[in-house]
Amino acid sequence: DLLQGSRVRAGQVLATIRNPDFVQLQQDYLEARSQLAYARAEYERQGELYRQEVAPQKNYQRAQAEYAALQVKTNAQAARLRLAGLPIGGRIVSTALLRAPRSGFVKAVNVSLGQSVTPTDVLFEIVNPEHLHVELTVFEKDIPQVKASQLVRFSLGNDSVSHERTAHVYLISKTISAERTVRVHAHLDREDEQLLPGTFVRAVIETNRVTVPTLPEKAVVQYGAQAYVFVAANTATKAGQATYRLVPVTRGVSEDGYTELHLPAAEQDRPLRFVVEGAYSLLGPRDCHAERSRSISTASSTPFNGAVEMLRQAQHDGRYSLCK
CATH class of the missing domain: 1.10.287 (Helix Hairpins)
Known part of the structure; x- marks a missing residue:
């Protein structure tokens, strides 16, 4: 039966x-x-x-x-x-x-x-769903960067970015397959009843953790060949209004909805508040980009009631954390 x-x-x-x-x-x-x-x-x-x-x-x-x-x-x-x-x-x-x-x-x-x-x-x-392991296939050229105990972040095919699971590298195979790949064996940090044996996952191995300043990708606006962010200005305004100035930035690595940013030297030693919602609305329609950009660059003011966040330097999963 x-x-x-x-x-x-x-x-x-x-x-x-x-x-x-x-x-x-x-x-x-x-x-x-x-x-x-x-x-x-x-x-x-x-x-x-x-x-x-x-x-x-x-x-x-x-x-x-x-x-x-x-x-x-x-x-x-x-x-x-x-x-x-x-x-x-x-x-x-x-x-x-x-x-x-x-x-x-x-x-x-x-x-x-x-x-x-x-x-x-x-x-x-008979399969035992307890003590499941993660078997990863890593290209031969990337194996020198993989070491035991490194963090592995993985998700299922239908998972959102925020629903990640973690594991740690336990064993690295010493043989290379015909496809020039190597098996990497990782142990789960936490048991999950939703995981089934044989399930395919998307995984990232953190080979090197570096703390860098980041912002959500939607906080960065592109105008021509230059990337910018909007920063709250210290100019006094009417009640219920705020002024913002446009700061050029250099993009770095993008991952999981965040982008590494390099600010101009003059902006690095001061606390800044960044626009992270509705940044593109400050630029306005494409047909008036030049006018809006010019007025912002010269007057450094435009009203906007969107959300802003303070960037503070604190290590959190390899990126600066953001807090309101």
Whole structure:
């Protein structure tokens, strides 16, 4: 009655197998056990006679050898019964119980009622969702940068950027595949029931963590070949209004919706407040970019009630953190 996806526990009966050879296995064991009992008694008797110098030593040695040989035979027969899932001793049965070796979920059922099977057939496939690992495929040229204990950030195909999971590199393969890639094995930092074995993931290995100033990509406006950000000016304004000035910046690396920015030297030693929402609305329509840009550059003022954020230098996942 097992179906694909069913949960099983270790030791649970999965199937019953009937085979006439099971009877012979149990018979061989019971016969060997009876012979062992006789050999043990004979061994003890011959030992007593030898110590009393009534029987020769060779009789004692022969009984000792026969007893040892039957011990080996009996143990071997018992091991065969355990492998077949048959009871050791007791009444003889013609069926064996196939039990789950571990807890988990049934991945595949490859047998049906009444089907003949062989010892090499795979009847059930069971996967254990606990202690999942992440197997990454890394290009050969990038492997020198990968080291054990490095942080791995990964997500599923339908996950948002904010829903990332983390792991750490545990093992790096020493072989290169025909596709010139290397397997990297990572351990999850936290168990997640939503993860299933065989799921494809998108992953990034943090090979080098550097703290750099960043802003959301939507805070950077592009005008011509130059990138700019809007900074709140200190000019006094009417209540409910604010003035902003345009500051040229140099873009760096972009990742996860953030862009590394390099400010002019004159702006680096002062606290700044940046526009992170509605920055492009300050430029206005494309047909009046030149006029708006000119007025902003000369007058350094334009009213805007959008959100601003203070950039403070603090390491947080490899970037400066932003706080209102």
